[in-house]
Amino acid sequence: MNEIIKQKIKELFFKNKGYATTKQISDKGINRYYVSTLEKSGFILKIKTGLYKWVDYDFQYNFELVDVFKIxxxxxxCLTSALAYxxxxxxxxxxxxxxxxxxxKVIIPEYPPIKLLYFSQKQLNIGITNIEVDGHLIKIYDIEKTICDCIRYRNKIGIDIVxxxxxxxxxxxxxxxxxxxKYAEVCRVQKILKxxxxxxV
Structure with a gap:
């Protein structure tokens, strides 16, 4: 593979903190053939259709978590994932x-393992906080909203975990x-929480 083109693609990935889309690569005037070549050579990894990750990028934290939010x-x-965080x-x-x-409507790849929970707008949009992971912003529920959601889904995640x-x-x-x-009221779990x-206590 042409080393100049490879370096140009690599610089694009590093500029985007380890990720790039086929459109971003094409916009640089680079043929998509090189994307396939880099993937076959193990330099990049397909995260989902049209999105790739540079394998040797220096991810400091949990690169899988970033992958999830790219997908x-x-x-x-939320739920036990937020509890653990x-x-x-x-x-x-x-x-x-x-x-x-x-x-x-989201298409989930086979890996990483992702479980989607469908919330109403009212219950979805409260208690959100942003965290930064390897330069990428990720949304997570704060501790109070996480507790309320876990109570809502107690029969699925387990009473002991709650x-x-x-x-x-x-x-x-x-x-x-x-x-x-306040969150318990929105999530309709006030009585159980008490x-x-x-x-x-």
């Missing part, structure tokens, strides 16, 4: 749980019970 750019990290559970989730709007999450939340100095109860709190 589902409008998604929000906020250090509210000892479990290590085997899949990435991502909240999206109910009318969204109890552990609430117990760890209570220990935190940055907890905000007013915000927690029962958990009475049992654990």
């Amino acid at each position: 589902v750019p409008k998604g929000i990290l 906020h250090e509210l559970t000892t479990i290590n989730p085997w899949q990435y749980e991502i909240a999206i709007e109910r009318s969204s 109890k552990e999450g609430i117990n760890e939340y209570i220990k935190r100095k940055d907890r905000n019970f007013n915000k927690l109860m 029962q958990y709190l009475e049992m654990l």
Whole structure:
């Protein structure tokens, strides 16, 4: 492969913090044939149709998490995935749980493992915070919204995980019970949340 073209493509990936689309490459006047050549040679990895990652880019944190949000750019990290990020559970989730709007249509590749949760607009758009991972912005629910969502999905993720999450939340100095109860109202879990709190506090 022409080393000059390869270097030009590599610079584009590094400028975009490790990722590039076939359109971005084509816009540089580079034939898409070179994308296929780089993929076959192991220099780049296909994340989804039209999107690639430079394999040897110096990802410092969790490159898979960035991959997930390149696949589902409008998604929000939630449930046990958010619990783990906020250090509210000892479990290590085997899949990435991502909240999206109910009318969204997303094609999920075989890897990484992604579980989509379809939320109403009202429940989707509260409690969102942004974090930066290797220069890429990722949306995640804050600790209070995460607790409320876990209560909503308690029968799917497990009661023990919910109890552990609430117990760890209570220990935190940055907890905000007013915000927690506000979110609980929106998520319609006030009664159940109060029962958990009475049992654990």
